[in-house]
Amino acid sequence: MELQHFCHPKHPLIFNEEKIYDKYCYGCQEPILDSSYSCIKCKDYKFYHHKSCAELPLMFHHPLHPIHPLILINESTRHPEKEISRCELCKDYCGEYSYHCYRCNFNLHISCIVVQLEAKFHDHPLTPIGKSIIFTCDICGKEDKDVPNLCAPCSFWIHRKCGRFPHKVKVVRHKHLLHLTHSSLELHQFDSRFCQLCVREVNIKYGLYYCSRCDFVAHLNCAIAKENREDINLLEFKDEDDDPEFDEFIDLVAYKVKKTNVGEDGTEIATEIEHFSHEHDLKLTNEVLNNKKCNGCVRDILPPFYNCAKCNFFLHKSCVELPKKRRHPLHEHPLTLLSVASNKRKFFWCYACKRFCNGFTYLCETCDFKLDVPCSLVPEILTHPGHEHRLFLSSIPSDQNCNCCDSKVFPIFRCTICEFALDFKCATxxxxxxxxxxxxxxxxxxxxxxxxxxxxxxxxxxxxxxxxxxxxxxxxxxxxxxxxxxxxxxxxxxxx
CATH class of the missing domain: 3.30.60 (Wheat Germ Agglutinin (Isolectin 2); domain 1)
Known part of the structure; x- marks a missing residue:
């Protein structure tokens, strides 16, 4: 679907039903969180528009100014050297577009005109009430003086910008789609909940993203944040429980068994193996060694471990059993296990603990995302002997410092009961x-x-x-x- 728009006469704007993030609407200067129009030929500036902003009528009759019609204009081209006009209704700056009367110098913000808002997460159209009042938005929960959009049958009041939240999103940390809900009926049995992305309390009286199958809750802004969302085509996404692509581990064994022994309990124990990371065979030993480190996790070598009779090469049994590919809650793509870093210096910077490492690497070949072995094994919900409560992984930056070293880093683990935080460096x-x-x-x-x-x-x-x-x-x-x-x-x- 194409649209010839007055702001961009060179090329038509093309309708895109997929979600486009990190872009702002040229007309209202608000983020684009849903389908949009854009120019696909202009690479430097694509003139992104909300669907509603792109389809605004060029002329409009408004009851606040009945004597003359209002014309849709581009403020920056009308008087580029002067300050952008203020809206006569909400008293805010008009942005790039406004409705203007040339005879009376009357201006209306495009969000303040009486045009019904179709929010996909609500059953009825939403209509601006025509004047700026103090109200509490039923989506974001903020009290504000603005022109609200109202659903009269439901007594539902929201900001116009909140009506543009997508009705469903996919986040890295969860395998199902999250749906925007503004009804606490599904969550009535809980007095309080916490967002599983930032590990902060969620007010269930207002809007939130929710997976009813897994009872997964997230703040609106946390779910659409760049570091959390999975930028995929939701129209093609299969929201199924048994989709193997979203399993935590991808079963690819990193070694071959050469010799085995039968243990006292009757189980077979691999005593000699061929591991992808080393040219020689490795043998299992229970010997106690001092000042030796595992080539996989770069920790002190402790029995049982595998070693090479020809080289100074050691691997914990647990490091030998690491899968060649796996998923991690900090990243949207599968990670591949490498025995050495993929650069000339042969060491890498771990995204989680912020340390240099030259052990095994879990690497995303698409994004160059890297984790060391200890960080890759830390679960989303951490039970640590250093704290009495469970700790939950937060994937949203904050001002909270680690209680154990006072560093301010991201990502971090948080306690939902007390103000305790633990970074990956201390957690490992x-x-x-x-x-x-x-x-x-x-x-x-x-x-x-x-x-x-x-x-x-x-x-x-x-x-x-x-x-x-x-x-x-x-x-x-x-x-x-x-x-x-x-x-x-x-x-x-x-x-x-």
Whole structure:
């Protein structure tokens, strides 16, 4: 469907039923969250328009100015060197388009004209009431002075811009479509809910995105945020429970079994394997080694593990069993396991913990998104010994700092009961580790070792923050910063 529009006489505007995000309507300057018109020939500026803005009548008779017709104009071309006009009704700036009377210099914002709004998430048309009043929007829940759109049979009041929220979206974190609902009937059994994208409370009296099959709830703005939404053609999407494409793991084994033994319980144990990451066969061992790291997760090697008799190469049994492909809630595309980074320097920057690593990489070949092994294994709902409540993955940036190191990073885990947050760097700290030639292991501790009021690191001899996590040797009463125990680059293995 084509439309010859007065703002762009060179080419026709083409109707696009798919959702187009991160674009703003040329006419009203509001985000485009649904179908639109645009010019497909002008690459630099495509003149995106809401469907309703593109189909506005060129002339309009309004009861607030009955003596003359109002003409649809482009404000920037009418007087490009002057300030854009203000609407006589809502007193706001008119944006690019406005309805104007040349004789009386009367202006109306295009959102304030009496044109019915068709919102796909509501059964009836919505009509502007014709004047600016103070009201609470039944979609966003904000009290505002504006020209509301009203459904009289339902006593339903919303901002015009809220009527443009898409009635369904697909987010990375959930396999089904989310539908916009502004009725709390489905959620009546709950007094309060939290958004499963930002882990903040949701007021169920107003609009939200919801999956009734999985009881998945999300704020409106969280669901349409760039970092959360999955930019797909919803018309072609199959919203099915048994779609294997949206399983968390994609079953591709990374090794071949060469030899096996039968254990005491009768199960077969792979004692010798061929792993895709190494040229030689690897053998299973329960030997205790000091100061050796796994080539997969770059953590201290602990039994049982596989090693190479010819090379200084070690893999935890759990790292051997990592799938070649998998999905992760932080990214929309499948991730592929690589044994080395795909760049010349052979190390990479992990998106989650913000650390350099040269172990195995989970890589998105489309977006160059990367995760190290420890971060790839952290679940969306985390139970950690350092906190009494469950922690939920938040995929929306916020001002909240990690309680364990005070860093402000994204993504982060949040507690829905108390104001506790944990970043990936702290969530993946090893619970036990060793330090150089120290004879005892160190344990990750979450509370101070005593009530002396003076806390120092025995390695760097600098003061420790008592609120931050630290490593402690109980046998030697030896506390230390995590960075002093693990090093500045704990995820880098030095190859000898």
């Amino acid at each position: 700290l090893p619970l036990f580790t060793r330090y150089k030639q120290h004879e005892h292991p160190f344990t990750l501790c979450y509370t101070t070792e005593d009530d002396s009021g003076e806390y120092y690191c025995e390695i760097c001899e600098e003061e420790r923050d008592p609120k931050h996590w630290f490593y402690y040797c109980v046998d030697c009463s030896y506390p230390a910063h995590p960075k002093c125990i693990l090093g500045i680059y704990p995820n880098i293995k030095l190859h000898k």
